[in-house]
Amino acid sequence: MKRRIKKKFLWLDVWNIEEQEAWFSDMASQGWKLISTDGWYAKFEKCEPEKVNYRCDVFKLKDGGGNNPIELYKEAGWEYVASRRLVHIFRTNEDANIVEIHTDPNEQAETLSILKKNITRMGMAVVFLSMLIILITLATIRIDPVGNYLNNKFMEVIVVMLASMYISISMITGIIHMSKLMRKLKSGSLFEHRIEYKRKINKNRIMGIVVNSITLLWVISNFGMLIGIITKDRFPSIPEKDIPVIRMSDIMDETTYIKKVDPYKNKGDRLNYYIVNSSLLVPKQHELNESVEVTGVMWEDKSGIYSPSIYSYAYETRGEWVAKGLAKELLKKYDYYAEEGYRYVQDSEFDDLWIGKEEVRCTFIGRKRENVYRVVYYGIEPVEKIIELVLDKVENQ
Structure with a gap:
């Protein structure tokens, strides 16, 4: 029997730990088992609806053998599924008598600090580069101001600014979210594995579609303009009919x-x-x-x-x-x-x-x-x- 595979865009960011766990579990209850992830998509395989617990843990994979966390979790009864950079995804049946991956909030907070440092470092670099790109773009737009009116040059600035701001805001949101998660753990509360996640997915989807649509329209517009320049007559003849300019x-x-x-x-x-x-x-x-x-x-x-x-x-x-x-x-x-x-x-x-x-x-x-x-x-x-x-x-x- 042919396997039925479904790919769904990962609208949840890597730092949305609780939301990812809840989403993967919900998909399993609908008969879709997570089998892999890549940079943009999660791949699911059709299965019988089942109650599955998904857990995300944060750690760096060590080179070579010895104390590989993935192997330790497998020995404890957790099935390794996939990874999203530093975040590794495991699952087990809900009715299985298997010990939770994390039972100590302070210990889990220490593991999250790895992801927070990584996101903070990337976020600061992204924000700096985004500001630099925006400043350079704003400076270049003054090179040919007439082009803003006659050739839509200003659209390039809008697209670059929107994309840069979107990425920067996303990274800053990630830093803030990680800080909230760590405060929650340090206060003695463990993660909520069945948290409401649909609102987060819908919000990210809307923002992503808006920014990507504007960027795509800009690319299509520029491509169409380029094709027009290549194909059309650069110096059309002056028509005999009346025209809006003096001749x-x-x-x-x-x-x-x-x-x-x-x-x-x-x-x-x-x-x-x-x-x-x-x-x-x-x-x-x-x-x-x-x-x-x-x-x-x-x-x-x-x-x-x-x-x-x-x-x-x-x-x-x-x-x-x-x-x-x-x-x-x-x-x-x-x-x-x-x-x-x-x-x-x-x-x-x-x-x-x-x-x-x-x-x-x-x-x-x-x-x-x-x-x-x-x-x-x-x-x-x-x-x-x-x-x-x-x-x-x-x-x-």
Whole structure:
């Protein structure tokens, strides 16, 4: 007859001594006998329902022979089942006339001190490393603040912080729990072998599922983004239809110019493209890059054929507070486009407007309610005209 095996996740931590004993005994009463454990799972074999006492003891296995506790317990009638690091699990039938593993609370407290020292040492190391990871993550997020808005960079911080805090809190909880167990033993009370354990399992399960689900969603999101980057066209062609950003045909008659040729066009037309993206904070992102040449017209300094170009961006955010933050971060990130700095314009149809102007390059960043616009234009048209064209585009949307 084929053995029926069931694996159940170990939602009880290694320091939940009483709860583990109660859970294993309860599983036996339901017809499932514990046969092994690993780092994450307990494995049970189907059997006849029986009343079984499970006991957990804490000790270090000695190298070589001589006074091996497991062998001593076997000789005393206890069946060795499995181990979880320093915690070793034994069982015997409830009606068997076998002496308890521990009858002296003080003696058991001494054995628990081994586990407490181990958990304390690991806990302090985990808390220190978690704090270090959180501080480093918080520092790295300031490297590209714009990425928090446009590329969900902040999600990495949230996931790392949640995972680190979860592990740290779990280890601190273990240290506190071990202290309570030792106080209980030193007061003269032995363990409760049939303690209520389901609430502890449910609590750990909920916390674990929440943290793991967030981490999994983040991993899937990053994987999907990576696949999208690899598979999609990096420089899509500019469509003929109307788009939410200004383009060269909004500035000048398109019959007067031709597209500038990208010398590396085999890798995509990096001089003329239109990209649409999305993120949690900025669900609609539009980016246009367009470079043209006007045949028969020279730059004013006679340096070559007049070839204006434009970088045009439009961002629709989740709300005004997001738009305000994004605008300020864009100012910081792209301040090099305005060598003399951006000038804030008090009276404007935009809610906020910053302008940077040079000889043949003008740039501005404007916010209108929850929308943010950024334009960098190389050409002879004045910045005021470019701003007016953007406002027309906003009003017609």
